[in-house]
Amino acid sequence: MAENKQQNKNEDNKKKGLKSPGGNQYTFYWIVLAALFGFWLFSSQGGGLFGGPPTIDYSEFRNQITSGNIEKVVVQGDQVSGDLKEPTQLNAAENDTTHYKSFNTYLPSFGDDKLMSMLEEHEIQVETRPKSDFNWWTVLLWGLPLIFLIMIGFQFFRQMRMQGQNMFKIGESKAKLQDAEKVNTTFDDVAGLEGAKTELQEVVSFLKNPNKFDSLGGEIPRGLLMVGPPGTGKTLLARAVAGEAGVPFFTITGSDFMEMFVGVGAKRVRDMFNKAKEKEPAIIFIDEIDSIGRKRGAGLGGGHDEREQTLNQLLSELDGFEKNEGVIVMAATNRPDILDKALLRPGRFDRQITVHLPTQEHREQILQIHAKNKKISDNVDLDEIARSTPGFSGADLNNLLNEAALIAARHKRKAIEQQDIDQARDKVMMGLKREGIRLTEHEKKLLAYHEAGHAVVAAVLPNSDPIHKVTVIPRGKAMGVTMQMPEKEKFLYEKKYMLDRMAVMMGGRAAENLIFDTSTSGAENDLKQIRKLARKMVLDWGMSDKFNNIAFGSQREQVFLGEQMGSSKEYSENTAQAVDEEVQRILNEAFDTAMKAITEHRDILDKLADELVEREEVLGKEVMEWLNGSLEDGVSEEKNDNIDAESKSDTSSNNPKKEGQEDLSSKKGTKPTNNTEEE
Template sequence: MNRSKAKFQMEPNTGVTFDDVAGVDEAKQDFQEIVEFLKSPEKFTAIGARIPKGVLLVGPPGTGKTLLAKAIAGEAGVPFFSLSGSEFIEIFVGVGASRVRDLFNKAKQNSPCLVFIDEIDAVGRQRGTGIGGGNDEREQTLNQLLTEMDGFSGDSGVIVIAATNRPEILDSALLRPGRFDRQVSVGLPDVRGREEILKVHSSNKKLDKNVSLSVIAMRTPGFSGADLANLMNEAAILAGRRGKQKITLKEIDDSIDRIVAGLEGTKMTDGKNKILVAYHEIGHAICATLTAGHDPVQKVTLIPQGQARGLTWFLPGDDATLVSKQQIFARIVGGLGGRAAEEVIFGESEVTTGAAGDLQQITQIAKQMVTTFGMSEIGPWALMDPAVQSGDVVLRMMARNSMSEKLAEDIDKSIKAIVDKAYEIAKMHIRNNREAIDKLIDLLLEKETLSGDEFRAILSQFTDIPEAKQKTKLTLPELVAA
């Protein structure tokens, strides 16, 4: 029971090398340096460099942290121990600390070697957050891990690689130099990284000659490596189901729809509901297109997917690492377009529950504008405690609410002012374009799906469209706002 449950490979054969890891070039470079250190340490020790004790991989789920660990095991050619943080945890007192000692004893006997601990937050959580005191078995396990990594025994030739997607809850003693000397961020890939990842995951698939991986990469911002692998697999399954010999753009298009919005539902036959949904979706598309700063419309459809009865798809431009106030406000206007269309066209008493998801989304965006981004009349303040914003329940419970009642009231007023202003603009767009809306509704009810180019061609007959959106001719859908 006290023995470590780590899986040990004297000559690791994970089947993964650095060639199989794409889209995280900076992280890969750090690891290549460690592999070189393990293969020829004298090159570094001759000038006084010491071998790093630990490397912490930090990043969202699905970005390739465990894959990187497999690659370094395959490349380094040294003994490799792999386990999960939860494998230290046991109901019996002292077992976790004993397993840590056993693991490092085995590792020292085989040094130089690598130890990989996946999901280290299971055992490395901040100490002292337990309520009521007493002996905390997890804390004793962490204390033993801290001692083994940089205690009194000195250098041991053991490199610890750990992975987590929750670095904010890790104990500060674990993150100091001498324990985890390096924190390597493995983030979501950029457009070039996504193309490299798609090349890796499509190497064993038969693609039609018209499928461009660079186009798919441009149309999938926010997708992680795992998302892209799933996308190509879903496309291959669809092609097989449809009896095709190769994966075409149609399968990839449908796969993105399925991943983002859910499975396609049964087409609507009810005349009244279908008309209501049509006006709602055209309202989104009109308000988004006529508001400066919004992403262009990719398509409008009345075919249900997931929980949505209809969808309006938008095409994000560049990877949105920095978003302006104008762009955020435009998203609020576009999000309110559906409700605005219902109210202007059918009357206030006939508005439906279809806008519930939109209202939640735009309220959250407006709240972030005020409390996080400092984009309101209150001024450039960060008005929310980071602990309150974090996903950790314990930190939220312990966070002290230092906000005055007056400030809380001002925040509510600012949020309401932003949403009210956006709603008035959305209703104005609907009132000013009734003729165009009626023409678009007739075509949408007939075809059930309108492409962005078809939508803009009809709308441009009645009103001027911002120049940037007129030139958009893209083929694949992306992030959805319904």
């Protein structure tokens, strides 16, 4: 306790600009060392502390005797010092204006027999002193380096001693106790996530009024695990609990338990829980718990490594022989699939709170929270921004507004305009514009027709998402992008939607074959994404004609080497060959569908390609206007009816930001479809 108070005091002093006593002591040591070293250096160069009388030549000394200008001399060994009657110029030959009255000189080694007779002749008072073997200047000259080395050794010993003391403290917990007065985040600062807030509000209510639950015989969950994609607000919820509960709140990350020394992780876990028990009721929040909570025995090295020993101690503290009555543990992770099963059982983490990506309604609420401290123009429609950003997390929306503010400041605007947000959205979703790329006219036409192929197929097929924008401006890794924006977020995906989506992906390759009778490397990303989607249709969703209503399960990448070596496919080699054939058939049908669409609407394809070459960017509504002018009324009405039917049946939810990254059926909502040309 005393050490924590002293540490907090030192931190407060640092914030106020004050130095700790140890820092002042070190500064004093270095000043003394510098002064002694300077004094030694000055002395070694022949100077003195107060200057002293100058040393003159012996011949000058004899001249002064001859001229009768010496009043008194003192002889001590071979050193002669004396005083002049009248001040004399030091170096007359060199025009030196310095005068001296006292002087020092030294007798020559060969002796001077006539010196005493000269002194007697000019009646100069002579004083002799015995030669001294002890010289303070000599002691200082040779002793200062020794003192300097001793002080350096003392400091080195002191540092080693402090490190030795820290070695005994290395097992102390790194959990930080949050000051309740400084945590001002509440549940009002968290938009959406109503279910998660309800679950956490029960914890806050129990801590404030435990009798409410004890009277009914209820026990509050001892552990709450928040699971969700990155940026969805798991840590923000923990800060809100800290602000609402008003009880001691300890925070730590999973990596803080690990150290290079064996046994440190387990000791830190024990120390953390001991500190929490001293202040119970208390809350412990462990962020990124997957750092220490991974499955045991999954690797080739066995189960006795430091991380697993730390996990074993954490399991014991959560629900072991000794109960933790007043300590509630909260944790957050975006990788629940790799956590140890013993960690997730009731009694340890009783509740798993899934934190989803925000829906359209919640995205608007999040934007309103992040827009409070920003100057936004009145023409900015947050509802439109929320609708055009499906799949964005709370962190993504915050980053979007921040990028828009930076763009507005770059253009010296007084407020954030809608165009700033549009540019920020393109930057976040598609990447930065690539400067310095010089394409030939042929490459420009290839790129324009490739993106025009995506756009025309998307505009023609009845089950595809509407086009938002077509651009051939290089961004990030993409040379061009066709952006699709769904009217409403989707919960489920029908087979016809998937087939049309794959046809849109094939539109670029089909346009290359139709116009130039060639294939380019720009379709690399399209082909990879469509292959993943086709294999999911066959293996996971049972959407193929040959393997209808059966899910084999994809061969996914394993997290741990031990599991990967022990895994096997759930179907035979013959079935695998049949799956490959079925995937190839689906891809061929998607290509044929795309080729048919652009062949029937060749005029729109050419017009859009020409516009892209000239303008580099075309809005989706322009493409639809051109298409509606050439389509028959029946086809246009069919597409509009399909869009209206989907709008009525779908409700708002979420979707992952990147296509093909995760199972579409396991995510809510739809992100704009980006068909990109890779380098």
